[in-house]
Amino acid sequence: MSDTMPIEEYLLKGGVLTSPDNVTPRYRGELLRLMASFVDSELAGAAGFADTINDAPGIKERIASAKIVLEKTDHAGRVLEIMGSFGADTDRYAVHHPWGARLTREADIGAARQGGDMRLSVFHYPLQGWIDAVVMNMLMGTAGTIQLRELTHVSYQPLAEVFRAVLPREAHHTELGIEALKRIAENEDGATAAREAIAYWRPRVAASFGLSGSTRYETLARFGLRHTPNETLLSEWQAAVDAQLAALNLN
Amino acid sequence: MARFHSLQVTDVRRETRDAVVVTLAPQDEDRGAFDFTQGQYLTFRRKFDGEELRRSYSICAGRDEGVLRVGIKRVDGGCFSTWANEELRIGDRLEAMPPMGAFFTAIEPEISKSYLGFAGGSGITPVLSIIKTTLAREPRSRFTLVYANRQISSIMFREELEDLKNTYLGRLSILHVLESEAQDIDLFTGRIDADKCAALFKHWIDLKSVDTVFICGPEPMMLTIAAALRDRGMREEQIKFELFASSQPGRARRKSESAVAADRGAACEATVTLDGATRVFKMPKQGQTLLEAALKNSMDAPYACKAGVCSTCRAKVIEGETEMEVNHALEDYEVRQGYVLTCQCYPLSDRVVVSYDQ
DSSP states (O other): OOSOOOHHHHHHTTOOBOSTTTOOHHHHHHHHHHHHHHHHHHHHHHHHHHHHGGGOSSHHHHHHHHHHHHHHHHHHHHHHHHHHHTTOOHHHHHTSSOTTOOOOTTOOOTTOOBTTBOSOGGGGSOOOHHHHHHHHHHHHHHHHHHHHHHHTTOSBHHHHHHHHHHHHHHHHHHHHHHHHHHHHTTSHHHHHHHHHHHHHHHHHHHHTTOOTTOHHHHHHHHTTSOOSOHHHHHHHHHHHHHHHHHHTTOO | OOOOEEEEEEEEEEEETTEEEEEEEEOGGGTTTTOOOTTOEEEEEEEETTEEEEEEEEBOSOGGGOOEEEEEEOOTTOHHHHHHHHTOOTTOEEEEOOOBOOOOOOOOTTSOOEEEEEEEGGGHHHHHHHHHHHHHHOTTOEEEEEEEESSGGGOTTHHHHHHHHHHTTTTEEEEEEESSSOOSSGGGBSOOOHHHHHHIIIIIOOGGGOOEEEEEEOHHHHHHHHHHHHHTTOOGGGEEEEEOOOSOOOOOOOOOOOOOOOOOOSEEEEEEEETTEEEEEEEESSSOOHHHHHHHTTOOOOOSOSSSSSOTTEEEEEESOEEESOOSSOOHHHHHTTEEEGGGEEEOSSEEEEESOO
């Protein structure tokens, strides 16, 4: 066993990188891209949910919405700090897109990013009222938890640590959504509205898992930035959502 | 953005034939900025033959020693480390960024914890800082260090570690593993490989009682130990790594000034490399950035903000002239080496050669 090993081989064998000094240029590019997607999604998600505070039916619900906005923004900040360690101008980055901006409900953009905004495409669609927001939070929160859990294994240690810290808080946001949805589904009008929202959001959240057989995935897997293919994570999510909706009688 | 501060060298001590320990003093107004956490490192910069080099070295002092001190081991062919070992003198000034890094865990003074550290060669530097700080500030905790070196004469901080053992009687145990000198116990001769780890965990170290493991060394050592720990049930959160990468970044080469005749064409021939694959295509000099052209030619080039702010789209211009509209993410140091933000970059010359792989 020699003292040296090329970084590419080290990563293929499950090695971990620990500082901006360790990374190769390609790894750096893909790592930054991955982080930008998380930061943009969290900021856009938080911004969109900010309006929901005023749609909330009660004090507890207002607090829950405010908590989600606060914590998602905080999570974005933590990852943005790591981007900063690679040279990103974090002050400028934090405000370089109008995070609250949305397309229309009817826009059909698939999984495509819009311009230089790296948020997942699902965050380009606007929320419409409390029930719609709760459904979207529950569906996307379940997806987010699965996607985040995958990302806790990234080979860049400082980022893996942030994702590990952030995961339980994000999971709790989803739980808040499920609780609220349970109350909504208790009456007939609520259940109807919920079903409509589910029909709208479910395919859009599914698109956030990316493409099957993705070549980008192959590159990321080589770098230890991804470990489970998009298709597998998507199936996991579909199964989880089916189970949740069945339990709420909303399927 | 990187901010460098001037530090004065107040001591240079030869530690081994190949390593020096450098004590540094920040200026009064910078004292707060250089208040480090155990396990962190400093990034220095210095010009060698007119070209700026940056290198990082870990702080070896404990938090309670009241000094800022790093260990610099000479690397074969290493520009900065050789200079530091041969020419650095008391009274010299060095420029460094404030301490960085996350190679530490929170100190909890009331709790009794058991730590395990693996250090390979100069990897001892941050681990030493962690040991000193932890033993001083967590009076009920214990630390076991496995320290791998070529031979006795290359062990950095050998005496200092012995002194620590005596100061913290019973709380620090050290297992030296020497590659090329036979010791009394066969276990401690050779390299830390899978078999050695297995033997260590079977006879010498009770992993079940260990709370946190710190590992600092080159790639093969990191992989071997990480695998051995995971196989025995250690969770990812319990293992902290600091990679001392063995690949040399090399001398920073200034982008060569190309002596070309005036480039007047309206179009440019661009050669772009990504993941080892190279595409050559024509692109206009106006109205389309390098990034846009690459994407249009089916290259999955990395990008995010498209606003010159995040540096995801960074690539190196190897030949030709380009111009960036806006740059908020690259330092002069990077631009001098030929790096550009491709989302902001337009070709000026008739031919450009760009790589995302360098």
